[in-house]
Amino acid sequence: MATVAFDPKQLAIDSIAGEAALDAERLTPDWLRRRLAEQPDWQPEITQDFLSVRAVPVRAAVLIPLVQRPQGLTILLTMRTGHLSSHAGQVSFPGGRSEPFDGSPVATALRETEEEVGLAREHIEVLGCLPDYLTGTGYQVTPVVGLVMPPFELRADPSEVAEIFEVPLAFLMDGLNHQRLSVELPGGRRSFYAMPYERFYIWGATAGMLRNLFHLLRA
Secondary structure, eight states, X not given: OOSOXXXXXXXXXXXXXXXXXXXXXXXXXXXXXHHHHSOOSOOOSOSBOSOXXXXXXXXXXXXEEEEEETTEEEEEEEEEOTTXXXXXXXXXXSEEEOOTTOOSHHHHHHHHHHHHHOOOGGGEEEEEEOOOEEOTTSEEEEEEEEEEOSSOOOOOOTTTEEEEEEEEHHHHTOGGGOEEEEEEETTXXXXXXXXXXXXXXXXXXXXXXXXXHHHHHHO
């Protein structure tokens, strides 16, 4: 499924996940460092979205950038340009396809982040990784969690990124902001999460990875 055949914003909301918001203590750099370094026994809720178009997925990695702001941590996200062959116009983490010269998923995430949004790796402290996520477009994505220390400069690659923005981590780590939706597709009925924030509609793989981060931090 290289392109989305429906507008998720037009679908009815099936339910709200509704779990309690994470305590403020769990949204601090020191607590996050410990949690990612010594992960408890936990299970990701979602490991793939829809049905993959490839029998053998392509390896990729994204960065979940936690920006240290005076008012609290935020997550840096991108709005993809509308002409791309996959996930056009959608909200995504910076990242992309792994290359043979990348030594690890972390190397892929850092390289792609620098290429897409101009965020230099010296500003990023890698904390750890979430379980791989299989996208409907056939990518096996490793989400890499990193703390980002301002000040830094950003420069969007106009061929891939239409906009860069930040969302408070506290908003995304609150089950009351996690909507559950579903759609009927040729392969059957599929469910997914959405986390609308202001004028930005976060859904699909990005919301699924955020949902897994939520489960890790609340475990």
